[in-house]
Amino acid sequence: MKKQLIELRVNGRPRELAVEPSKLLLETLRQDLQLTGSKRGCDDSSCGACTVLIDGVPMLSCTLLAASCEGQEITTVEGVSEHGALAAIQKAYGDWGGAQCGFCTPGFMMTVKHLLATTANPSEAEIREALSSNLCRCTGYSQMYQAIKAAIEAEQKGMDSLSQQVAK
Amino acid sequence: MVELRSTGKPRAAVRTWTSFMTDFSIIGKPIAMVDAAEKTTGAGKYTDDLSLPGMLIGKILHSPHPHARIKRIDTSRAQKLNDVIAVVVGADAPNPYGILPVGHDEHALAIDKVRYIGDNLACVVAVSEATAEAALELVEVEYEILPAYFDPEESMKAESNLIHDNKPHNLEKDYHHTFGDPDKGFAQSDYVTESRYLANEVTHAAMEPHSTLASFDIDSQTGQAGRLTVWSSTQVPYYLQHKLSLVLDMPMSQIRVIKPLVGGGFGGKSEVIPLEIIAAVAARKAKAPVKITYTREEVFWAHRGRPRTIIDLKTGVKNDGRITAVKARVVQDGGAYCSYGVVTILYSGALLGALYDIPNIHYDGYRVLTNKPACGAMRGHGTVNVRFAFESQLDEIAGRLQIDPAEIRRRNLLKPPCITVNGLRVQSYGLPECIDKIVERSGWKSRKGKMPKSRGLGIACSHYVSGAANSIIRSDMPHSTVNIKIDRDGGVVVYTGASEIGQGSDTMTAQVAAETLGCALSRIKIVAADTDLTPIDIGSYSSRVTFMAGNATMRAAQEVKKQIASAAAKKMNCAPEDLVFRDDSVFKQSTDHVGAGLRPAQEEQNSASVSGRVEGQILRGSLQQKRKDEGPKDSMSFEEAVVATIDFHGALTGTGSYAPPLEARGGKHKGGGVGPSPAYSYSAQVAEVSVDEDTGEVTVHKVWAAHDCGRALNPVSVEGQIIGSVWMGMGQALTEEMVWKDGLLMNPGLLEYRSPSSVESPEIEPIIVESIDPEGPFGAKECSEGSLAATIPAIANAIYDAVGIRLRESPFTPERVLAALRAKKNAKTLDMTEGVDPTAPVRLREHGGALWFKGKGPERHELDPARRTEGG
Numbered sequence A: 001m002k003k004q005l006i007e008l009r010v011n012g013r014p015r016e017l018a019v020e021p022s023k024l025l026l027e028t029l030r031q032d033l034q035l036t037g038s039k040r041g042c043d044d045s046s047c048g049a050c051t052v053l054i055d056g057v058p059m060l061s062c063t064l065l066a067a068s069c070e071g072q073e074i075t076t077v078e079g080v081s082e083h084g085a086l087a088a089i090q091k092a093y094g095d096w097g098g099a100q101c102g103f104c105t106p107g108f109m110m111t112v113k114h115l116l117a118t119t120a121n122p123s124e125a126e127i128r129e130a131l132s133s134n135l136c137r138c139t140g141y142s143q144m145y146q147a148i149k150a151a152i153e154a155e156q157k158g159m160d161s162l163s164q165q166v167a168k
Numbered sequence B: 001m002v003e004l005r006s007t008g009k010p011r012a013a014v015r016t017w018t019s020f021m022t023d024f025s026i027i028g029k030p031i032a033m034v035d036a037a038e039k040t041t042g043a044g045k046y047t048d049d050l051s052l053p054g055m056l057i058g059k060i061l062h063s064p065h066p067h068a069r070i071k072r073i074d075t076s077r078a079q080k081l082n083d084v085i086a087v088v089v090g091a092d093a094p095n096p097y098g099i100l101p102v103g104h105d106e107h108a109l110a111i112d113k114v115r116y117i118g119d120n121l122a123c124v125v126a127v128s129e130a131t132a133e134a135a136l137e138l139v140e141v142e143y144e145i146l147p148a149y150f151d152p153e154e155s156m157k158a159e160s161n162l163i164h165d166n167k168p169h170n171l172e173k174d175y176h177h178t179f180g181d182p183d184k185g186f187a188q189s190d191y192v193t194e195s196r197y198l199a200n201e202v203t204h205a206a207m208e209p210h211s212t213l214a215s216f217d218i219d220s221q222t223g224q225a226g227r228l229t230v231w232s233s234t235q236v237p238y239y240l241q242h243k244l245s246l247v248l249d250m251p252m253s254q255i256r257v258i259k260p261l262v263g264g265g266f267g268g269k270s271e272v273i274p275l276e277i278i279a280a281v282a283a284r285k286a287k288a289p290v291k292i293t294y295t296r297e298e299v300f301w302a303h304r305g306r307p308r309t310i311i312d313l314k315t316g317v318k319n320d321g322r323i324t325a326v327k328a329r330v331v332q333d334g335g336a337y338c339s340y341g342v343v344t345i346l347y348s349g350a351l352l353g354a355l356y357d358i359p360n361i362h363y364d365g366y367r368v369l370t371n372k373p374a375c376g377a378m379r380g381h382g383t384v385n386v387r388f389a390f391e392s393q394l395d396e397i398a399g400r401l402q403i404d405p406a407e408i409r410r411r412n413l414l415k416p417p418c419i420t421v422n423g424l425r426v427q428s429y430g431l432p433e434c435i436d437k438i439v440e441r442s443g444w445k446s447r448k449g450k451m452p453k454s455r456g457l458g459i460a461c462s463h464y465v466s467g468a469a470n471s472i473i474r475s476d477m478p479h480s481t482v483n484i485k486i487d488r489d490g491g492v493v494v495y496t497g498a499s500e501i502g503q504g505s506d507t508m509t510a511q512v513a514a515e516t517l518g519c520a521l522s523r524i525k526i527v528a529a530d531t532d533l534t535p536i537d538i539g540s541y542s543s544r545v546t547f548m549a550g551n552a553t554m555r556a557a558q559e560v561k562k563q564i565a566s567a568a569a570k571k572m573n574c575a576p577e578d579l580v581f582r583d584d585s586v587f588k589q590s591t592d593h594v595g596a597g598l599r600p601a602q603e604e605q606n607s608a609s610v611s612g613r614v615e616g617q618i619l620r621g622s623l624q625q626k627r628k629d630e631g632p633k634d635s636m637s638f639e640e641a642v643v644a645t646i647d648f649h650g651a652l653t654g655t656g657s658y659a660p661p662l663e664a665r666g667g668k669h670k671g672g673g674v675g676p677s678p679a680y681s682y683s684a685q686v687a688e689v690s691v692d693e694d695t696g697e698v699t700v701h702k703v704w705a706a707h708d709c710g711r712a713l714n715p716v717s718v719e720g721q722i723i724g725s726v727w728m729g730m731g732q733a734l735t736e737e738m739v740w741k742d743g744l745l746m747n748p749g750l751l752e753y754r755s756p757s758s759v760e761s762p763e764i765e766p767i768i769v770e771s772i773d774p775e776g777p778f779g780a781k782e783c784s785e786g787s788l789a790a791t792i793p794a795i796a797n798a799i800y801d802a803v804g805i806r807l808r809e810s811p812f813t814p815e816r817v818l819a820a821l822r823a824k825k826n827a828k829t830l831d832m833t834e835g836v837d838p839t840a841p842v843r844l845r846e847h848g849g850a851l852w853f854k855g856k857g858p859e860r861h862e863l864d865p866a867r868r869t870e871g872g
C-alpha cells in the first residue's frame, strides 16, 4: 500500500510522517515515532494497554488509523510527566504500588488522567468504572485506587498551596 | 512429623528477636519500586519496544490440527514472495530441548509431527509484519491426520498413535508415594470422606505478550557470524541461554541473554517458549536481527498454564477433627509436551505436607499427555488445585463434626521446627497467627452463621515454597550469586542475575544491599539479568528470589562491608566490630549516634563533595582536606569510608552466593527433590460472598488475606503481591477457564477468557504476618504465590455457607452454581445449550477463534461468517 504524508500533533508537537493509510495509530506511535510507551497487549481491543488521549478523550490506539487522527491532539504516556518530573498520578502509582510489571501502566495513566480531568472527586465506584476499560494482571487493581486517591489529595494540596500563594 | 527440638514456644522466642531487629533504616518501609518511574512514564523498555538497525520481523505458522504427521512441507512459494528474507522449518534446528532434563521432547519447529492446534511449523522472516503474514499463507503443508486425545483419562488408555512414541499410554510420568501408614491411619479414624474434585485449566495471561529479539555479531577474527545476543521476555535468562546453546549447537559462552523489563510472568515465562528459540534460529538463517512478538492468541497457545486437574481425595479424621490420614489420586491433563509437568505432578503430592500435621499420606499422581498446548508452571505451581480439594473437604468435615472451620485448622497445626512425614523441613510457621488475624478482622466469630440470606463466609489456608531447595538440574551449584562493586564515587553497583518481572526483584535487591551496607538507597544501582554481566541466578520462579537472591545480595554486601569496616576502623582507631553502618555513615557503636544529629550534616556533605576530575585524578577537595585536618574521629560518611577502603585495599568488590542447606533438601525417595524448600510461606483467608439464586452469579464482596512472609522487606510490595495472588485466585474461582473444543481453544482473548476487570474485583484486605525466618534475608520469605491457593476454597466454602451447595468443579460459573442449586432442590438441570450448535462446547462463544485469526487454524462452525471455504 502506498504511503501518504500525514501530520500528527503528538504531545503538543507537530510530527510529519509518511504512513500507509491502513496503519494503526498504535503502530505509528511505536514504530515511526519511537514512542514505545503505549503497549499492545491484545489482538481485539480488549486490554486498554494502548490507550491514548485524542483531544482529551481516552481511545484505543490499536483501533484507530493513524491517518484518521490528523488535526487532533494526541497525548501519549510520554506526554504525561510535567516539566521533566513525575505528574502527581505517576508519583502516586509508584508510591502506592499501582504498577507492578508496569505493562498496563501507560494505558492506566491515560485513563486516570481523563478521569481526574473530568470528575473532581470520584467515588470508588466511579474509579472502578473508569478503570474497567483497562486490564491489569498483576495488581488486582486495589492499590491503584489508593494511588488515585493519593494523587487527588496531592493535587488538591498543590492547588491549595498555590491559591494560598496567590492570596498572599 | 518429627519435631526438631522440644517445642518450647518458638513463636515467643521469635517475637523477642523481632523487637530487637525492627530497627532498620531501609527495609520494612514502604517505598516506590526502584523502576517505578520508568514504568509510569513509559520510558522503560520491554522486549517488543526494542529495535535494531536492519531488524526483520518473524511470524510463525501454527498447526491447524491437534495431532498429525507432517508428510510434506513446502516453503518455496513463500520464499519467493517479495521482501521475504528467509523461511525456517524444523530441519533448520533439529536438536530437541525442554525445560526439564527428563523432558527434552520439544523442537523449535515441528520435525515430523504436530501435537496440538497451535504447534509451531515454520517461521517466515520478512521486512514487515504484513509481508510475513502474507507469506505464511503460501507455506504448503500436507498432513496425515492422526487420532487425537483430549481427555486425560481417555488418553491413558491409548495403545497406538501415541503422542510421543517413548511414552506408553501417553503417560508422561506417574508417582506413587506412601508416607507413614495410611491404611492404619484410616483404620484409626472416626470419620472418612471421599470426593472427586475438578479444577479446569487456567493460564497466566500476563499483559505483555511474549517477545524475543535475536541478533548475531560478526566475529573480528573469523569474519563470520559469531556471538548471539538475545533480548527476551523471560523469567529465566540463564535457562534460555542453556537451551539456546543446545538447539543452536553453540557454546554458552557465545550466547548472551538480556532480559529487558518483563510485563508479568506468573510462570508463563519461566521456561523456554518456542518463539525464543525460533527467533535465534531465524536470525541465523536470515543473517539479520529478527524480532518475533506473539499475538495474544499465540500467547494462549504457548500457554504452559495450570493443567485441568482431577483430584480424588480421601481424608480420615478423629472426632476431634485431627487428621489421621489422607489419600489423593491426582490426574493432570498436561497437554502435548512435558514442560514442567514432572515437577507439577510432584508438587501436587509433596505440598499436601508442610501446611498441617498429616501423619499418613498416600499419593498417586499421573501426568498425562493430551493433544493440547503444554501446561507448565503457574503461580502456586502444582499446589493450587489440590489445595482447593483439600480445603473444601476439610470444610465439609468440620461441618459434619460440627467443629468451627477455623478451629479444625488450628487442631491440625504442625509443631515447628519439625520435619513432616514426607520429609519437608518446616521452621518459621506463621499459620496460627494468620488464622488468628483473619478470624479477628473478618468478625468470623460474631458473623459466621448469622449472615443474611444467600450470603456467606468461608475460610481456607495455603502455603508455598520460598524457592525450591533443589534446582531443576540437581547440583551443588549456588542457586544465586551476586557481585557488588563500589568505586571512589561512592556508588554501589549490584550485579545480580535475578529477574525482575514486576514482582519487585530489583527493589528487593537494592533494599537488602543498602540495609546491609547502611548506605543511602540512592547509592545503589542495579545491573540485572544479563548473562554477560551478571553472575548466574536460576531465575524468577518458585518464589525463590527474595529468599535466595536476597541472601546472596546480603552476603555480597557483608563481604564489602567487612573491607570497609577494617579500613574505617583504622581511621577511627577502633575495632571493626565496634562500627555501625547506618544512615549513610559509619560510626563507633559507643558514640551516641542520633540519626537526627548526624543525618543533615551528612546530607550536606554528600552534596558538597562533588568530585572533580583533574588530570586523571579524582580530587575531593573539601572532603580530603577535612580528613587530613581531623585526627581519628567517631564517624565517617559512607563515601569517606569507601575512599579510605580503596586507599588501603585497592578495588572494592564482593561476592555472595546462596545454596539451600542440605537439611532443607528433602527426603531420598524418588521424586523427593520436589517440594522441599528452605522456608514456607503461609496464608489464611476468609472470603465473604453472596450468591444470586436466580442467576447463579457469585459475587465476592471481600477477602481478608493474612500472609506470613517472614518479614516484609517492602510492605507496599508485599501487600501488592498478596492482593495480586488473591485476585488471580478469585479469577480461577469464578470466571477464568480455558474452554476447548476438540483441542481448539475457544476463548483465546482476554475478554473471552474473562480476566476480571476492576468492576468485578473484590475488596482485598492484605494482612502481613511476620514470623522472621531464621534463614531468610532479614527473616524474609516469599509473598507472591502462597496466597493464591487459599482463595479458591475460601470462596467455595463461602458459597456453601451462603446457599448450602458444595461446588467441586472450578470455576464456579453461574451455570455450575445453578446446576448445583437445582440438584439440591432435586430439580431437572437446565440445558443452557438447548437450540444451539450441538458440537459447540458447554460454554459458548460467538465465533471460533479470535477475529485476528484468519484461517490458519481449524475449521469453523458452518454458520460462522469467518469460516473460510476449502482451499481459500
Ligand code: FES
Binding pocket: A039, A040, A041, A042, A043, A044, A045, A046, A047, A048, A049, A050, A051, A060, A061, A062, A063
Ligand atoms: S492493544 Fe489491547 S486494547 Fe489496544
Ligand code: FES
Binding pocket: A098, A099, A100, A101, A102, A103, A104, A105, A135, A136, A137, A138, A139, B207, B263, B264, B502
Ligand atoms: S502491573 Fe502488570 S499488568 Fe498491570
